[in-house]
Amino acid sequence: GPQRSGFSGLEYVQKRGYRFGTFAAFLKDIPDRKNLQVSRYSHVTKVTFSNDDN
Structure with missing residues (x-):
């Protein structure tokens, strides 16, 4: 083509x-958080936020 x-x-x-990817920017320093679940290749349809400490 032209x-x-x-x-x-x-x-x-x-x-x-240097380019700073999503993992390094947001997730690398918090791997042991009990209230965070990370899944690869997932499709999210709903995110619910709560003030509970559970």
């Missing part, structure tokens, strides 16, 4: 100049 020149702004999270 070649095009130009530029595009990209949005992503960085830390110290």
Whole structure:
């Protein structure tokens, strides 16, 4: 196809100049939280928040 020149702004999270993925940004430092369950390749239909400490 035809070649095009130009530029595009990209949005992503960085830390110290490196790309900072979702896992590293939000989940890496909290692996032992009792109120957090992480599942790969899941489809979420509902998220419920509660003030309970259970």
